Amino acid sequence: MQIGIAAHVASPRDASFVRDAERLGATSVWVAEAWGQDALTPLAFLAAQTERINLGSAIAQLGARTPAMLAMSAMSLQLLSGGRFRLGIGTSGPQVMEGWHGVRFDAPLTMTRETIEIIRMAAAGERLTYQGRAYKLPLPGSLGRAIRSMLPPTTVPVYVAALGPRNLELTGELADGWIGNTFMPEHAHIFLDHLRAGAAKANRSLADLDLVIPVSVEFTADEETAAAAARRHARGYAFTMGAMGSRDHNFYNAAFARQGYGVDVEAVQALWLAGRRDEAADRVPVELGAKTNLVGTPAMIAERVRLYRDAGVTTLQAKLAGGRSQQLDTLAQLMDIASRLDQAAAE
Numbered sequence: 001m002q003i004g005i006a007a008h009v010a011s012p013r014d015a016s017f018v019r020d021a022e023r024l025g026a027t028s029v030w031v032a033e034a035w036g037q038d039a040l041t042p043l044a045f046l047a048a049q050t051e052r053i054n055l056g057s058a059i060a061q062l063g064a065r066t067p068a069m070l071a072m073s074a075m076s077l078q079l080l081s082g083g084r085f086r087l088g089i090g091t092s093g094p095q096v097m098e099g100w101h102g103v104r105f106d107a108p109l110t111m112t113r114e115t116i117e118i119i120r121m122a123a124a125g126e127r128l129t130y131q132g133r134a135y136k137l138p139l140p141g142s143l144g145r146a147i148r149s150m151l152p153p154t155t156v157p158v159y160v161a162a163l164g165p166r167n168l169e170l171t172g173e174l175a176d177g178w179i180g181n182t183f184m185p186e187h188a189h190i191f192l193d194h195l196r197a198g199a200a201k202a203n204r205s206l207a208d209l210d211l212v213i214p215v216s217v218e219f220t221a222d223e224e225t226a227a228a229a230a231r232r233h234a235r236g237y238a239f240t241m242g243a244m245g246s247r248d249h250n251f252y253n254a255a256f257a258r259q260g261y262g263v264d265v266e267a268v269q270a271l272w273l274a275g276r277r278d279e280a281a282d283r284v285p286v287e288l289g290a291k292t293n294l295v296g297t298p299a300m301i302a303e304r305v306r307l308y309r310d311a312g313v314t315t316l317q318a319k320l321a322g323g324r325s326q327q328l329d330t331l332a333q334l335m336d337i338a339s340r341l342d343q344a345a346a347e
Contacts, residue, residue, distance in 0.1 A: 001308070001338045002315040004028030005331065006058070006214060009042035015049045020328055022053040025335055030058035030088065030212075030317050035100045039088075040073050047081035056086035058179055058214070058317065059161045061096065063103040067115040067135060071122035074156045075149065083154070088179050088212075089115065090161035093245055109166055110134050116158050116174050125153035159212060163255040165194045172198025177210035179317075182252055184291040185304075187259040188311035206312060213308060214317040216293040217330050219301065226296035227286070234289030235281035241265055242272020242280055261285065294318075294334070302337045309341055 005021050007029050008014060018029050029046060033039035039057035046055055055077065060070065070087070077085040091097075091108035098105050114132040121128055127146040130137040138144030159177035162168045171178050172195035180191055196206045216233060220226040240252050253265040264285050271280035294301045294316075308316065318334055320327035 001305070001313065001342065002027040003331070003335050003338055004030060004054070004056070004212070004315050004317045006030050006032070006317050006319045007042075007046075008032075008037075009045060010037065015046055017324055017327070018046055018053065019050055020324075021331055022050050024328065024332055026053060026318075026331060028054040028056055028086065028212075028315065028317070030056040030214075032058050033061060035096055040077065043077060043085065044080065047077060047084070050084075052084075054084045054086055055081055056088050056159065056212075058088040058159075058212075059090035059092075060088065061092040061101070062089055062108070062111050062115055063091070063097050063105070064101050067118035068122060068128060068137070070115065071119040071149070071156070072151075074119065075123055075151045075154055078154045078156055079151060086157050086159055086177070087119070088159040088161060088177075090179070091167075093251065094249065095245065107134060109170060112160065112167065113170055113174065116160075119156060119158065122149050123154055123156045125149060157210075159210070163251045168194035169198035169201070171195060172200075172204070172206070172209065173202045174198075175209065177212055177315075179212045179214070181214055182255040182259070182292060183213050183313075184259060185307040185311040185313070186291060190255075190258050192312060210315055211313045212315040212317050213313050214319060215308075216295070216319040216321065217301070217334055218293070218295045218321060219298060219330060219333055220296055222297060223300070226290075226300060229295045230290035230293075231286050232289065233293050233295060234284040234286045237284045237288055238268055238272055238277065238281040241268040241284070242277070247273060256288070261288065264288075298333065298337070301334070302341070305334075305337050306341055309338075309345075 003026055005026050007018055031039045031042045039060050043055045074087045094105035097103050111134045114134050118130055127148045128137045129146045138146055157176040159179050160171040160175045161179040162171045199205055218229050220229055244252055256265050268280050268283045271283055294304050320330050
């Protein structure tokens with residue numbers, strides 16, 4: 001199992017932290033974008049200041065850039081980083097795409113498939129001639145020409161953040177990796193069965209994908225403080241359930257519902273939308289905080305990491321809290337646990 005980190009990079013000090021994580025042995029760093037900082041500029045900044053760590057977007061929002069622009073950025077980052085870039089993409093949601101970007105949130109599955117196919121064409125050095133539902137290149141009835149990238153051909157590993165069954169199958173069919181939020185190893189089949197079915201369509205197996213699971217990591221002194229930490233993390237999901245989507249379309253809520261938490265999701269969302277936000281946070285089941293993260297004593301976390309590993313997860317994307325020293329200590333402990341589990345399995 002590989003250990004990566006999530007990072008917010010807004011200063012040279014943040015880049016210095018990533019270098020420290022690289023020295024400890026973290027294999028990847030992942031930068032998000034929402035409606036603030038974009039994901040690709042910080043990764044270019046990190047590419048110039050690191051040597052070995054892989055650089056991933058988690059995620060670049062589809063629709064915010066044309067597929068060709070996304071390909072240009074990905075190929076540029078791949079060239080400048082010496083092949084360390086990982087393009088994580090996702091459709092985001094209508095609130096961000098239509099509210100922030102002014103782009104219609106139509107046919108997200110079609111957009112995902114066609115974007116991946118166009119990026120692969122561009123990265124392979126092919127002329128962009130593509131007739132899809134979402135994208136047509138060159139534009140019909142225009143003066144456009146089929147153009148080949150001026151950059152040398154390269155490989156751009158594509159990771160998809162997917163939650164719904166059809167998007168998971170598409171990811172298994174086309175992508176190099178999956179970024180899986182809301183994932184609980186106890187319910188791994190809810191996600192992995194669809195990824196496996198998609199992979200089979202392309203004569204692949206689940207082993208052909210890097211399964212990247214974001215987790216907050218917090219070591220505690222005992223089980224009592226672990227329970228308090230799990231409750232705190234659970235309360236944070238009230239925003240996800242209440243604000244990260246509309247009443248009828250919330251991909252996170254649907255994913256939690258498929259894992260058996262439908263009644264809880266509906267209750268939390270209703271309280272949030274009624275303006276009763278503290279009550280909404282209290283209503284989130286504490287096990288969601290415990291089972292979607294790594295929270296507890298070293299022994300508790302080691303058992304959780306084993307469950308992720310046994311489920312087939314290949315990369316944990318660690319979200320580290322606290323000051324710099326605490327973050328690095330947490331990362332070192334997590335990497336030691338993963339290493340010991342690997343050694344035990346090898347024996």
